[in-house]
Amino acid sequence: MKDRRKVAVVGANGHTGRFVVGALKDKGLTPVGITRRPVALDCEEAKVADINDPDALDAALEGTSAVINCAGPFLDTSRPVVEAALRAAIYYLDLTAEQAAVQEIARGYDRRAELAGVVVMPAIAFFGGLADLLASAIASDWTDVDEIDVGVALAYWHPTQGTRRTGARNTFTRLIVRDGKLVPVPNPPPYCQWEFPQPFGPTEVSCVPLSEVITISRHMRVSNLTSYMNNKPLQDLKDPNTPPPSAAPAGERSGQHFVMDVKARRNSEIRTARATGNDIYAVSAPLIAEACWRLLSAQHRSGVRSPGELFDAQNFLASLTHGIVVDYF
Secondary structure (H helix, E strand, O other): OOOOOEEEEEOOOOHHHHHHHHHHHHOOOEEEEEEOOOOOOOOOEEEEOOOOOHHHHHHHHOOOOEEEEOOOOHHHHHHHHHHHHHHHOOEEEEOOOOHHHHHHHHHHHHHHHHHHOOEEEOOOOHHHHHHHHHHHHHOOOOOOEEEEEEEEEEOOOOOOHHHHHHHHHOOOOOEEEEOOEEEEOOOOOOEEEEEOOOOOOEEEEEEOOOHHHHHHHHHOOEEEEEEEEEHHHHHHHHOOOOOOOOOOOOOOOOOOEEEEEEEEEEOOEEEEEEEEEEOHHHHHHHHHHHHHHHHHHOOOOOEEOOHHHHOOHHHHHHOOOOOEEEEEO
8 A cells, every 4th residue: 555655765875865865854755765785774664676677666666655766877767767656656756957868758658657647757856847947937927938048057066976977878969949849959059148146146158958958848838948057067077086075964965056047038028037055966855855745745637747837836946945045036
């Protein structure tokens, strides 16, 4: 029998997975940690399963009502975990920033998730879900949008091993939206000067589209959609000597300051939503925990869905009182 409070966390021993476990507890949910080998976890239950072993994964998910996949690269892990979620008829959520992973899930599982009566929600994290919610919040009363620009500034980026593996695995062509269609990023990529607040200030940004382009374009009618990022974190990612993030004590975030601006334009009207905070890995945890809690608390239209498609975006963002500050202009 399923327990509405029990949420399986695949990769619960990873850097982000540990934050997710804590965020689920904050929402009154019971995380069930799933790892490839026995490890010490801050969970009431811990199970061992290889995601490539369907029988073991099915047994690990027994009794849960949702599964959160924190184990990248998601191009490799999402399919077996989604398959297991559909067999169990439970909700699936993940943290992917990979455009190709979101597209693969949407193409392969939308109809099957509808038939199973469950929601499959990829990319509910700092990359993907946060921009999707910000865009949905400011354009909720527009039937179509002429232009959406996403600008991200990070003080630095100390990538996890999972991020490193994902970068090596993700060799697919990155996409943006032009004239309402997904198209490859042109060469050279677009760049511009972005007016961030201090401590960043006016900063040159380059086109770096991630999963938000797919999540937004799947449920919003937008003619042009581009995502940008400042150069410092990109340099950190390219440098093999950049260290991984330090193992933080439970609930403690790093000093990696971030700003995410989302600007939406329809005709001559421009609206902006801005999210600020610290630690892009840690901040993904309350996002996905909130989404999971909302899915388990009320009925929602099944299928592969984006957060801004199912939830009241402004209300969702307002609930993130710890770690994210959102302003509207």
